[in-house]
């Protein structure tokens with residue numbers, strides 16, 4: 412048991428539609444760090460995140476906060492790990508406030524009315540992602556970016572120590588991307604853990620660590636500031652990405 416490890420996988424394998432997609436991944440993601448998962452299209456990033464979140468059947472061993480996944484009850488896991496999926500659909504008729512309230516379900520007894528703590532968590536999360544104003548509007552009436560902020564609020568309302576997010580910045584404009592970065596940093600500074608799949612490599616390089624996935628395997632796991640991580644990034648994209656330091660930040664540009 413390693414309580415300083417938020418998520419650990421050993422020989423993690425996933426097959427989808429009769430095809431092996433993850434080929435035995437070993438990884439340990441430390442508590443109180445933000446890890447970005449990157450790699451080419453079809454590399455297995457979403458599959459890895461879903462398997463870690465217990466959303467896909469997988470073989471191998473997964474531990475959440477030092478305990479085997481199988482030992483977690485569903486509601487208990489739901490309080491410990493919050494999930495934001497990529498391009499989630501459904502619930503179009505639900506009002507934004509009700510969507511965010513769904514994030515509180517793991518905290519509520521069966522059929523119990525929401526508590527004052529639930530209401531405060533929902534309002535806090537919606538204010539943090541600036542969507543409180545349209546809490547009465549239906550999800551289906553919102554723009555892509557507005558909708559993403561509601562779904563992000565739902566994940567934040569869980570108040571889980573471990574946040575897994577697949578393409579959380581999809582459709583967000585630069586100011587709201589910056590807000591997301593600030594939320595992630597605050598979560599990590601408070602001892603929480605964030606694991607996010609990001610296609611935008613320059614944003615991914617703002618994380619603490621990078622998990623570079625290619626062909627269903629882990630190509631590299633290292634600090635975003637480490638030259639070996641930049642080399643791994645270039646390698647999995649066939650040398651067609653350049654990593655530069657600009658104003659004290661790492662920036663990845665297509666080319667080469």
Ligand SMILES: Nc1ncnc2c1ncn2[C@@H]1O[C@H](COP(=O)(O)OP(=O)(O)OP(=O)(O)O)[C@@H](O)[C@H]1O
Pocket residue numbers: 427428429430432450451452453454455456457458459
């Ligand atoms: N339901 C499915 N049935 C069969 N194959 C699947 C299924 N879902 C995904 N795959 C395949 O598994 C591989 C990994 O998919 P995954 O979505 O994890 O990749 P990704 O790295 O997240 O890709 P992207 O960057 O394009 O979002 C891909 O080759 C994909 O075609």
